[in-house]
Amino acid sequence: MSADLHVILGDLVSVNHRLTRVAARAARGTESPALWRTLSVLRSTGPIRLGELADLSRVSQPTATKLAGGLVARGWIERTNDPDDARVSLIASTPAGEAALAAWRAELAAALLPYFADLSAGDVETLERAVAILRDRVEATERMAAPHRLAAEPTVTAR
Amino acid sequence: MSADLHVILGDLVSVNHRLTRVAARAARGTESPALWRTLSVLRSTGPIRLGELADLSRVSQPTATKLAGGLVARGWIERTNDPDDARVSLIASTPAGEAALAAWRAELAAALLPYFADLSAGDVETLERAVAILRDRVEATERMAAPHRLAAEPTVTAR
DNA sequence: CCCTATACATAGCCAAGCTATATATCCAGC
DNA sequence: GCTGGATATATAGCTTGGCTATGTATAGGG
Numbered sequence: 001m002s003a004d005l006h007v008i009l010g011d012l013v014s015v016n017h018r019l020t021r022v023a024a025r026a027a028r029g030t031e032s033p034a035l036w037r038t039l040s041v042l043r044s045t046g047p048i049r050l051g052e053l054a055d056l057s058r059v060s061q062p063t064a065t066k067l068a069g070g071l072v073a074r075g076w077i078e079r080t081n082d083p084d085d086a087r088v089s090l091i092a093s094t095p096a097g098e099a100a101l102a103a104w105r106a107e108l109a110a111a112l113l114p115y116f117a118d119l120s121a122g123d124v125e126t127l128e129r130a131v132a133i134l135r136d137r138v139e140a141t142e143r144m145a146a147p148h149r150l151a152a153e154p155t156v157t158a159r
Numbered sequence: 160m161s162a163d164l165h166v167i168l169g170d171l172v173s174v175n176h177r178l179t180r181v182a183a184r185a186a187r188g189t190e191s192p193a194l195w196r197t198l199s200v201l202r203s204t205g206p207i208r209l210g211e212l213a214d215l216s217r218v219s220q221p222t223a224t225k226l227a228g229g230l231v232a233r234g235w236i237e238r239t240n241d242p243d244d245a246r247v248s249l250i251a252s253t254p255a256g257e258a259a260l261a262a263w264r265a266e267l268a269a270a271l272l273p274y275f276a277d278l279s280a281g282d283v284e285t286l287e288r289a290v291a292i293l294r295d296r297v298e299a300t301e302r303m304a305a306p307h308r309l310a311a312e313p314t315v316t317a318r
Numbered sequence: 319c320c321c322t323a324t325a326c327a328t329a330g331c332c333a334a335g336c337t338a339t340a341t342a343t344c345c346a347g348c
Numbered sequence: 349g350c351t352g353g354a355t356a357t358a359t360a361g362c363t364t365g366g367c368t369a370t371g372t373a374t375a376g377g378g
Binding site for chain 2 (some may be wrong): 012
Binding site for chain 3 (some may be wrong): 087
């Protein structure tokens with residue numbers, strides 16, 4: 001019998017906040033989580049406009065502007081103008097950004113590994129499935145949260 | 160077979176950061192996560208000194224001082240002097256603090272519930288077990304992080 | 319052409335994190 | 349019982365990430 005989902009969700013968020021601190025200290029010396037989070041979103045979506053990035057990252061538009069500034073300064077994203085709409089700024093991660101993200105993930109995982117090294121194979125699989133579930137939910141909420149144009153968008157492609 | 164534990168840990172932290180944003184927006188209008196996290200730690204440990212609270216919360220001592228100030232201002236913790244050592248400040252959560260924490264968890268869970276309502280029973284149980292695993296690891300790292308020293312990586316430091 | 323809506327930028331605030339340093343207390347040794 | 353180093357917390361000052369409110373430029377329909 002599972003406990004009430006309410007309780008599980010409360011515990012989930014609590015343990016998340018604590019794990020965030022463990023990860024922050026384990027991967028000290030690296031850049032801030034917000035930048036990695038933003039890069040992660042970009043990686044899963046491909047090039048998008050700044051407003052969409054804000055929605056999908058679950059931050060306000062000004063916060064996305066600020067984060068984008070930091071990412072541009074580090075050469076981790078590129079901003080290009082939409083030829084069809086001069087107001088729009090398209091954001092895409094650069095190869096350097098992808099590489100930096102991968103390096104951060106590797107460093108973080110290496111730092112956390114000792115704490116998780118003695119997990120049983122079953123526990124590892126449980127974690128893996130839980131990550132998949134959570135990613136699915138987070139991306140589902142992204143879809144719910146996008147009040148903008150996801151439907152009638154002609155999907156201006158690529159370049 | 161499960162994917163490499165490195166990859167799972169990287170994904171775990173990534174999805175955690177994203178989930179944190181979802182939770183922050185879902186539970187809008189409430190107090191900051193750091194205060195709840197601190198109360199959570201106190202709840203699981205009972206009364207402890209400020210320095211211990213900093214270590215267990217995985218924040219620096221000055222940060223713990225600041226957080227404790229906010230919690231005292233809200234009446235959610237009490238500070239008493241250690242009769243045996245005048246330097247020491249003992250921190251304990253108040254009933255009001257416990258109640259506020261419980262209320263926050265309930266509100267947060269209610270806000271997140273719609274996003275998780277359609278999970279299968281098996282997925283719910285996976286989440287529950289994952290939360291238990293993570294809590295166990297987080298508390299294990301607390302034990303590892305005994306004094307001011309951060310637990311070192313097993314790899315040779317080459318900085 | 320205006321007029322409104324949209325996309326992003328700017329300004330200005332606050333919280334949370336850090337390092338470095340100051341203050342107060344304890345304790346060991348003399 | 350003084351002195352000096354160690355320990356517990358406080359203070360100062362900075363950076364980043366988050367927000368709301370508002371400004372500016374462009375799009376697009378009367």
